[in-house]
Amino acid sequence: MASSNRVSRRDFVKVTTAVLSTIMGAVVGLPVIGYLIDPALKAQKSDTWIPLGPLENYPIGKPTLFTFTRSKVNGWEKTVNSYGVFVLQKSKNEVTVLSNVCTHLSCRVNWHEDVQEYICPCHDAQFDADGKVLGGPPPRPLDKYEIKVEDGDLFIHFVEG
Amino acid sequence: MWSKVYDWLDERLGLEDLYKGLLDRPEPHGNWWNTLGSASLFIFIMQGATGIFLTVYYTPSPDHAYDSIQYIMNGVAFGWLIRGIHHWGASLMVLVVFIHLLRVFYTASYKYPRELTWIIGSFLFLLTLGMGFTGYLLPWNQRAYWATTVGTSIAGTVPFIGPFIERALRGGTDISALTLSRFFSAHIWMLPALLTALIGGHLYLIMRHGESQFPELDD
Numbered sequence: 403m404a405s406s407n408r409v410s411r412r413d414f415v416k417v418t419t420a421v422l423s424t425i426m427g428a429v430v431g432l433p434v435i436g437y438l439i440d441p442a443l444k445a446q447k448s449d450t451w452i453p454l455g456p457l458e459n460y461p462i463g464k465p466t467l468f469t470f471t472r473s474k475v476n477g478w479e480k481t482v483n484s485y486g487v488f489v490l491q492k493s494k495n496e497v498t499v500l501s502n503v504c505t506h507l508s509c510r511v512n513w514h515e516d517v518q519e520y521i522c523p524c525h526d527a528q529f530d531a532d533g534k535v536l537g538g539p540p541p542r543p544l545d546k547y548e549i550k551v552e553d554g555d556l557f558i559h560f561v562e563g
Numbered sequence: 564m565w566s567k568v569y570d571w572l573d574e575r576l577g578l579e580d581l582y583k584g585l586l587d588r589p590e591p592h593g594n595w596w597n598t599l600g601s602a603s604l605f606i607f608i609m610q611g612a613t614g615i616f617l618t619v620y621y622t623p624s625p626d627h628a629y630d631s632i633q634y635i636m637n638g639v640a641f642g643w644l645i646r647g648i649h650h651w652g653a654s655l656m657v658l659v660v661f662i663h664l665l666r667v668f669y670t671a672s673y674k675y676p677r678e679l680t681w682i683i684g685s686f687l688f689l690l691t692l693g694m695g696f697t698g699y700l701l702p703w704n705q706r707a708y709w710a711t712t713v714g715t716s717i718a719g720t721v722p723f724i725g726p727f728i729e730r731a732l733r734g735g736t737d738i739s740a741l742t743l744s745r746f747f748s749a750h751i752w753m754l755p756a757l758l759t760a761l762i763g764g765h766l767y768l769i770m771r772h773g774e775s776q777f778p779e780l781d782d
Contacts, residue, residue: 430609430612430613430648433640433641433644433645434616434641434645436640436641437616437619437639437640437641437642437644437645438616438619440639440640440641440642441639443640477620477631477634477638478622478627478630478631478633478634478638479627479630
């Protein structure tokens with residue numbers, strides 16, 4: 403009865419099972435990849451000007467720490483992050499604003515008035531008042547913010563993501 | 564090339580013997596009702612897989628459970644699909660397992676030598692209901708809250724030890740964060756571990772005894 407070019411019942415079941423399994427696997431499996439990597443694809447970007455108060459608040463020649471918080475919605479939760487920047491008014495209206503995040507491994511640097519250096523507590527990185535690397539492991543100077551002054555108030559351009 | 568790889572593996576793993584012993588067993592002539600056990604297993608695996616993926620975002624705490632599910636449904640790509648399969652699969656699993664139980668009962672397949680398969684199967688059915696009961700609380704919405712209030716209160720009507728059972732289920736006198744986290748733990752660890760172990764035993768016994776032969780007209 404069964405000629406050689408006819409598919410046997412057993413082979414038909416095997417092929418059907420394989421095809422259906424593949425379809426079901428793909429229908430569930432491919433969306434799962436999207437499901438898992440979704441938060442990584444939605445990297446949030448923000449780009450805003452942060453007011454740091456009147457410029458005259460900052461003493462000339464001495465880096466001053468200014469801290470602020472930014473809140474961000476991650477999934478179902480609002481997270482508040484703290485940020486610190488050093489504002490240095492070198493002379494009247496000549497201002498540099500540096501991030502306090504060490505460029506080595508993201509610890510926070512402190513200004514040491516006695517040696518006139520930023521020193522990172524984690525791995526002893528040293529930066530001068532301008533953010534230039536003086537010693538230690540950091541690969542690049544401290545990050546500088548773009549600034550603007552409007553009606554005597556200082557703003558920094560804050561970009562995330 | 565592939566046949567060489569296959570031969571190498573087969574020599575060491577005994578794939579051919581496994582296939583003959585486990586899948587290529589002689590079966591009596593059955594019908595579609597005989598497929599419900601495999602269907603139950605398939606749904607169990609689907610529920611396991613989708614459940615594992617849901618834990619990536621779900622948070623079993625009263626202040627985040629509801630919001631994290633809203634996020635799964637609306638914020639994550641295909642979250643609605645993963646949760647949808649898990650949600651509908653849960654009801655379907657109870658249904659399929661129950662019809663499987665009825666089929667075994669009506670065809671009297673629980674008789675010698677398959678009594679243990681039947682007993683383990685009964686526990687599998689109860690565990691399936693337990694999965695449904697514990698999973699129902701996890702969305703932490705009004706329906707979940709009140710269903711668990713009612714369910715645990717029913718457990719509390721047992722004579723003498725009822726109030727103790729109720730407190731043990733709730734982890735205290737009220738439905739609280741403790742209830743949510745212990746239901747979560749039961750739902751993703753304890754009950755699935757028991758289910759997996761008993762399914763292993765159930766399958767072993769089915770392979771050992773084969774499926775029961777339906778009586779013929781002239782029997």
